[in-house]
Amino acid sequence: MKIAFVVPNMFETRAFDAIEPLVFSILAARTPDDIDIVFWDERKEDVPLDGNVSLLAITVETHTARRAYQIAREYRALGVPVVMGGHHPTFLPDEALQYCDAVVIGDAEGAWEELIKDFRAGALKSKYSQPDIMQLAGLKLDRSILKGKGYAPASVVQYGRGCKFNCEFCSIRAFYGKGLRQRPVADVVAEIEALDNRHVFFVDDNIFVDRAKAKELLRALVPLNMTWSCQVSIDIAQDPELVDLLEKSGCNGALVGFESLNPINLQQMKKGWGVKRQDYETSIKILQDAGVMIYGSFVFGYDADTPDSFEETVEFAIRNKFFLGNFAGLVPTPGARLYDRLREENRLLHDKWWLDPNFRYGDATFIPRGMTPDQLTEGCHWARTQFTTYGSIFHRLWDRRTNLKSLHRAGFFLAANYVFRRELRGKHGQSLGSEMPLVPAGANA
Ligand code: SF4
Structure with a gap:
């Protein structure tokens, strides 16, 4: 078989x-x-x-x-x-x-x-x-199937599953439930030690949701003499001990979901907690002073966004010398409360955009309040294009705490930005899947 x-x-x-x-x-x-x-x-x-x-x-x-x-x-x-x-x-x-x-x-x-x-x-x-919540102790992987495929040069490792937050547009809570599960630190360390790669990407949706467990992991990473990157929420910058451990354990990059610069939007998406005690720029400085290169992620289309939001956000990302930045239209996906809300408000442009042969990557999928769907589509494309100009790349490189900390970092920054620019620009306007017809079982092609 x-x-x-x-x-x-x-x-x-x-x-x-x-x-x-x-x-x-x-x-x-x-x-x-x-x-x-x-x-x-x-x-x-x-x-x-x-x-x-x-x-x-x-x-x-x-x-x-x-x-x-x-x-x-x-x-x-x-x-x-x-x-x-x-x-x-x-x-x-x-x-x-x-x-x-x-x-x-x-x-x-x-x-x-x-x-x-x-x-x-x-x-x-x-x-x-699975009838019960699956515990992660003893999780085994067979990485041999991944060999020779030419993936990005970081070994992907998972520490835990789940998130304690419940942002409106996100389906992580709906997928994993309310509980947070972390693997035993010893299992993760053994897995990393067995890799022939000294750079790891922790694929957890938000690796620091349990701060005590995160610190336990980071302390164990310190002697491994490795570099690593992860996905986090900005509130980690409010914890000095955690930031210190990030630096000592070799964290060199973090994808941070900023989502919006507008506090009204953050409230609406239930992510206002990220700026409750500390504003974004203060948190960014703390992380960058610790050597962390920031990949900022933003979404557009919440109710307080206007056509001016794009320029303001791109200027923010370039001024703060982000390593990379994503500027995406809000996409309502099944499982997220956002999808149900927009459907109830009759604002979805397609009932199922993911099956629609006319949908193109980057297209708005709903009617925003502060602009037209076309302005949303074009504004996001403009933002991505502006962020990935050679002028922007050169300007962002120039930060000795992060992107220009060493020759190796600078080379990595330039290579990553080259690939990122190429991928982002290439995706825009592409249709999903292939030209083949999509035919459910029992229907005729
Ligand atoms: S967007 Fe991030 S912080 Fe919000 S629920 Fe999803 S994983 Fe958690």
């Missing part, structure tokens, strides 16, 4: 900034030894549409749902059953089941073993889920 693991691509072009997908390393380690595994990551390589496999397992995000359904259709036509998991099928299992045979809802561990047992017995069910 042979199982194929598939990461679908958003577009038809390859991605140069793809990071290692951990989910299939975890599933590979939980697949019985007598089953052969083949792994195709369409961001980096073609997925054969006539592969000789017994079962296809696809991980699906909302932006890749269209492509996932297209690949599934080809395999099901060959008589190969298709299983889907990930955020999108978790929130819309019945939509996914129009295109596949089974969905895994929530964490795949545990459910995966049951699914394989049923598949071997010829009794695949349509829905699988």
Whole structure:
């Protein structure tokens, strides 16, 4: 028996900034030894549409749902059953089941073993889920499937799952529930020590939500003589001990979700806590003084945004010498309260933008209050373009605390900005998936 693991691509072009997908390393380690595994990551390589496999397992995000359904259709036509998991099928299992045979809802561990047992017995069910919250102690990974794919040069490691916050546009709470789960620090340290890479990206959605546990991890990282980056919320800058540990343990970069400079927007998205005790610029300075290169993430389209918000935000990101910056239109995704609110307010432009053949990457998906949908689309594109001009890159490089701290850092900054500029500009206006028609089971092509 042979199982194929598939990461679908958003577009038809390859991605140069793809990071290692951990989910299939975890599933590979939980697949019985007598089953052969083949792994195709369409961001980096073609997925054969006539592969000789017994079962296809696809991980699906909302932006890749269209492509996932297209690949599934080809395999099901060959008589190969298709299983889907990930955020999108978790929130819309019945939509996914129009295109596949089974969905895994929530964490795949545990459910995966049951699914394989049923598949071997010829009794695949349509829905699988983990009855209990999956604890992370002893989590094993098989990284061999990732070798040679050409991912971004940082090994992806997970410390924990979940977030204590519940920002309106985010579906992390809906996916993982209220509980926070962290792996034992000794497990994480052993995993890092076994890597042949001294740079790690912690893929947790917000690694410092449990400050005490975060400090425990950081203390254990200090002797490892490594560098690492992560995703955080800006409130960590209010904790001097944590900032000190960031510097000592080798943190050189953090993706920070600033989202908006407007406090009314932050209140509306339930993220006002980030500036409650300390304003953004003070927090940024504290992190940068500790050597942390900041990748700032912003969204536009909340009710207090106007066409002036784009210029103000880009100027802020360039002035603060951000390593990288993302400027995205707010995207309502299934599972997030934002999606339900905008639908109730009749402001969605497409009921399901992710399946709409006319939707293009970067397009507004709803009617904002302070501008037109076209102004939202064009404003975000303008902001990305301005942030990635060569003049902006050169200006942002010039910070001896962070981007220009060493020759190695400067080289990394320039290489990352080159790839980022190319990827951002290339994505704009692309359609999702391929030209293939999207046909649910039972319908005619
Ligand atoms: S956006 Fe970040 S801080 Fe907010 S709920 Fe999601 S993961 Fe947590």
